[in-house]
Amino acid sequence: MKIEPFNTLNEMRKQYGLKRTLGIKIDESVTRLTAGLGVNDIRGVLRGDPAPKPNPRVKPHTEGAFFHIWPSFYHEAVTKVFPTFRLGLISTAIFLIEIVTGLFLMLYYTPSPTAAYSDMLRILSNVPLGMLTRDIHRLAAEGMVLAVALHMWRTFLTGSYKKPRQFTYFTGVILLVFTLLLSFTGYLLPWDQLSLWAVTIGASMADAAPPPEVGRVAGLLLRGGLDLGAGGLLRFYLLHVFVLPLGVIVFLFVHYYKVVRHGHSLPPGLDAPGEDSARKVPPDRRVPFLPDIVTSELLWFGLIVALLVVGSAFFYDAPLENQADPSNTPLHTVAPWYFLWIQGMLKLGDKSLWGVVVPTILLVLHFALPYYDYNPSRRARDRRFAWAVSFFSVGTIVILSFMGSSAYLVGGAPETEVGFEFMRPERLGPEDIRNVPFDALRPGTYDTNALDESLKAEARPLYDSLDELKVLIERYQHPNLKKKLTSGHAIVKIEDWLKDKDGDVVLRRVSLTIEWLNEEGQVQSFVKYVYVHRDSSYPLLRLYHES
Amino acid sequence: MNTRIFLGVLLFLLVFVVVGYALLTEGLLDVQAQDGSGRMQILKASQDAKSIEIGAAIFEEYCYSCHGVKGEGVPGKGPQLNPYLFTTRYPELRAANYPNSLRNFVKIATAGGRPDFTTYWADKGEIYAAPMQTWSAFFGGPLRDDQVENVTNYIMSWEATAGEAVVIAFEKIGNDVTKELPAGDAARGKRLWDKEENYASGKPSPCAACHSLNPGETLVGPSLAGLASRAGSTVSGQDAATYIRHSIQAPSDHIVTGGNFAAGDNSLMPANLGNDMSPQDLADLIAYLLTLR
Numbered sequence: 001m002k003i004e005p006f007n008t009l010n011e012m013r014k015q016y017g018l019k020r021t022l023g024i025k026i027d028e029s030v031t032r033l034t035a036g037l038g039v040n041d042i043r044g045v046l047r048g049d050p051a052p053k054p055n056p057r058v059k060p061h062t063e064g065a066f067f068h069i070w071p072s073f074y075h076e077a078v079t080k081v082f083p084t085f086r087l088g089l090i091s092t093a094i095f096l097i098e099i100v101t102g103l104f105l106m107l108y109y110t111p112s113p114t115a116a117y118s119d120m121l122r123i124l125s126n127v128p129l130g131m132l133t134r135d136i137h138r139l140a141a142e143g144m145v146l147a148v149a150l151h152m153w154r155t156f157l158t159g160s161y162k163k164p165r166q167f168t169y170f171t172g173v174i175l176l177v178f179t180l181l182l183s184f185t186g187y188l189l190p191w192d193q194l195s196l197w198a199v200t201i202g203a204s205m206a207d208a209a210p211p212p213e214v215g216r217v218a219g220l221l222l223r224g225g226l227d228l229g230a231g232g233l234l235r236f237y238l239l240h241v242f243v244l245p246l247g248v249i250v251f252l253f254v255h256y257y258k259v260v261r262h263g264h265s266l267p268p269g270l271d272a273p274g275e276d277s278a279r280k281v282p283p284d285r286r287v288p289f290l291p292d293i294v295t296s297e298l299l300w301f302g303l304i305v306a307l308l309v310v311g312s313a314f315f316y317d318a319p320l321e322n323q324a325d326p327s328n329t330p331l332h333t334v335a336p337w338y339f340l341w342i343q344g345m346l347k348l349g350d351k352s353l354w355g356v357v358v359p360t361i362l363l364v365l366h367f368a369l370p371y372y373d374y375n376p377s378r379r380a381r382d383r384r385f386a387w388a389v390s391f392f393s394v395g396t397i398v399i400l401s402f403m404g405s406s407a408y409l410v411g412g413a414p415e416t417e418v419g420f421e422f423m424r425p426e427r428l429g430p431e432d433i434r435n436v437p438f439d440a441l442r443p444g445t446y447d448t449n450a451l452d453e454s455l456k457a458e459a460r461p462l463y464d465s466l467d468e469l470k471v472l473i474e475r476y477q478h479p480n481l482k483k484k485l486t487s488g489h490a491i492v493k494i495e496d497w498l499k500d501k502d503g504d505v506v507l508r509r510v511s512l513t514i515e516w517l518n519e520e521g522q523v524q525s526f527v528k529y530v531y532v533h534r535d536s537s538y539p540l541l542r543l544y545h546e547s
Numbered sequence: 548m549n550t551r552i553f554l555g556v557l558l559f560l561l562v563f564v565v566v567g568y569a570l571l572t573e574g575l576l577d578v579q580a581q582d583g584s585g586r587m588q589i590l591k592a593s594q595d596a597k598s599i600e601i602g603a604a605i606f607e608e609y610c611y612s613c614h615g616v617k618g619e620g621v622p623g624k625g626p627q628l629n630p631y632l633f634t635t636r637y638p639e640l641r642a643a644n645y646p647n648s649l650r651n652f653v654k655i656a657t658a659g660g661r662p663d664f665t666t667y668w669a670d671k672g673e674i675y676a677a678p679m680q681t682w683s684a685f686f687g688g689p690l691r692d693d694q695v696e697n698v699t700n701y702i703m704s705w706e707a708t709a710g711e712a713v714v715i716a717f718e719k720i721g722n723d724v725t726k727e728l729p730a731g732d733a734a735r736g737k738r739l740w741d742k743e744e745n746y747a748s749g750k751p752s753p754c755a756a757c758h759s760l761n762p763g764e765t766l767v768g769p770s771l772a773g774l775a776s777r778a779g780s781t782v783s784g785q786d787a788a789t790y791i792r793h794s795i796q797a798p799s800d801h802i803v804t805g806g807n808f809a810a811g812d813n814s815l816m817p818a819n820l821g822n823d824m825s826p827q828d829l830a831d832l833i834a835y836l837l838t839l840r
Contacts, residue, residue, distance in 0.1 A: 117693065118693070121594050124587075124594075125587050125588075125594055126587060127587075128570065128575055128587070129566070129569060129573065131590070295548060295551045295552070298551075298555060299551045299558070302554075302558040302559060302562075303558060305558070305562055306561050306562050306565075309562050309565050310561070310565055313565050313566075313569050322597075323691075323693050325691075497603065497617075498603075498704055498705070498708070499708050500707050500708075506596075507599060507600070509603070529604075529607070530600075530604070531599075531603040531604055532600065533596035533599050533600045534596065535593055535595070535596035536593050536600055537589070537593045537596075
């Protein structure tokens with residue numbers, strides 16, 4: 001036996017000729033790379049030829065490193081949209097998209113309070129496709145939370161967590177927790193007012209962990225200090241780009257491999273209660289992974305990419321507010337939407353109980369679900385109680401989320417609320433004066449009690465805005481309200497403030513004075529002001545589409 | 548299978564077209580860079596504009612009381628920035644080989660403040676109650692770097708119109724405490740105090756920067772709450788109106804005790820406040836102060 005490959009190659013050339021030798025060598029290399037599929041096999045797969053016998057297309061599953069986490073065939077019943085809705089696949093696809101877009105964003109991002117926000121601005125205004133990449137990353141992150149949560153709910157409804165898939169479910173809950181944490185840690189990174197305060201609320205849960213000594217240490221560990229600052233940002237960044245993605249990848253492999261071990265859980269109606277025939281798929285109902293499932297999954301993947309790209313380019317802009325200001329808490333700060341239900345529970349009472357203890361108990365119940373649910377049947381009609389609990393839980397979460405929003409039980413002083421609606425420090429609300437086009441902000445002093453009809457003809461958007469302000473104040477004059485703006489009215493003063501070289505006004509100052517009578521009948525007043533620049537183009541969304 | 552491949556290619560093309568469209572409208576083309584029509588250019592302009600908006604609000608919160616509402620300066624508190632800084636001060640500095648840009652000069656002064664009372668208006672007799680403090684959090688002040696940046700952007704935006712300084716001609720009352728004053732209008736005096744109306748010089752009243760109207764609150768000078776009740780009995784031989792007039796036009800004549808209101812024999816209150824007032828302004832202001840019982 002010869003050991004020197006050059007000789008062997010040379011001998012082969014002498015025997016078969018150069019062309020054929022190259023062909024053989026290429027085929028060998030391809031077979032090695034695909035763990036079993038030669039050039040002709042791949043051609044057959046792509047052409048849609050029936051699999052030869054023995055079937056080389058199962059080799060990548062048995063011998064390859066990557067394909068072995070997929071089964072070599074699926075049961076026909078699980079290849080349709082129902083009952084899986086493809087939610088697991090969608091979650092994985094989004095995770096891959098997040099990795100790719102996240103890597104690009106990392107190129108331009110520094111995890112430091114002094115640099116992070118200006119880096120964000122730079123990504124938006126100085127990196128080609130930076131805004132699109134960020135929008136996709138953000139949209140996909142929201143989508144991933146949704147897809148993973150729905151995936152879990154679907155698993156519950158079809159009883160797919162039951163024997164023998166208890167541990168698959170267990171890893172699935174781990175992945176759900178990691179997904180939520182990934183989204184939450186990423187929320188902080190733009191370092192704007194929205195992210196700082198939403199995450200501050202979330203991170204303060206750590207402080208509430210009982211007993212107080214533990215809570216204190218947990219809070220310090222998470223934030224790297226008493227408040228979220230340089231230390232906290234770096235910790236969240238490392239969790240976001242390294243620790244959590246690594247965890248997801250590890251558990252994703254376990255989660256997938258469990259499917260190979262146990263087969264896909266079939267639609268509940270196919271098996272008798274307590275039985276599981278997923279591993280005994282009749283040959284005529286098998287759908288081979290290569291090529292059918294692969295092409296189908298690639299198509300789904302393409303669909304997700306297309307949806308995200310089109311959605312981000314035309315319909316969605318990731319929010320970016322002003323730079324985080326630790327000394328200035330905005331009115332109506334809320335947690336990210338997937339944690340709103342916890343914020344809602346906080347309004348029920350004790351922070352430790354509702355913010356930490358109850359969510360922890362719920363999480364443990366989730367993890368342990370397959371181990372205490374002894375009902376062997378996966379059919380809906382045998383699981384009425386489980387279905388009822390499930391819909392009750394989802395309903396409760398929706399209600400709690402509403403309670404967590406600023407619409408529920410958080411009313412500041414009425415004048416502050418009106419001031420907030422009329423001049424939000426961050427993103428615009430429907431009643432915001434900055435919705436009025438710059439040209440329509442005519443200098444002058446306007447009293448909501450004496451709105452001039454001539455303004456309607458000359459500057460309609462301004463008139464409408466002032467009219468909305470009037471309605472807003474009237475809303476706080478309802479006799480049943482505890483705090484109200486009795487005979488309140490507002491005076492809005494608009495001044496030209498700055499001109500550019502050509503003499504055009506570029507900056508205007510708008511001041512709002514609300515006057516009302518207190519219980520003793522004395523006049524009270526509240527003043528707020530804002531500067532509006534011609535080019536600042538609120539809101540951002542409109543700007544992007546006009547470009 | 549064929550359907551899948553067909554749909555897959557369609558989706559790929561769709562993504563390709565959308566990303567291509569986005570790329571073409573990003574602003575990478577020369578045309579877009581020139582007329583500012585690309586998305587990135589528009590967004591940059593919007594970010595700069597927003598920075599000026601925020602800077603203007605910061606100026607109103609921190610800088611306004613010493614440098615005036617639009618940077619026109621406040622006698623005794625802080626020098627004029629607009630337009631003096633652009634028309635005179637910086638050109639002088641450049642002539643003396645100051646190496647930094649105007650923007651950096653503004654930013655350095657904003658961030659680091661001034662070490663002493665040195666004033667660039669010494670020749671005009673301007674002195675200030677205190678040197679400018681450091682504003683950057685880096686040097687122990689209240690503003691973060693981005694806020695210093697924003698306020699610098701706002702100040703720099705005056706440069707565009709700095710050539711149009713308007714000098715208003717008016718009869719100033721100055722330090723003349725003997726001149727006959729016209730009848731005062733307390734309502735207009737209140738508007739002056741509230742800065743709803745300006746002095747004849749076009750500058751707003753700086754009074755409220757140092758004097759509170761809340762009883763017992765000392766900002767820099769003493770609170771003026773109840774002034775009308777005590778003014779007539781503070782200095783013998785002066786009635787309330789005369790006492791108030793002397794306090795404004797010649798503050799060092801009598802310095803209120805019971806607080807840190809003097810530097811040596813001189814009052815901390817600027818002696819040149821009358822330079823911005825017409826006799827009518829002074830009369831109205833006194834009439835208003837006489838209502839503070």
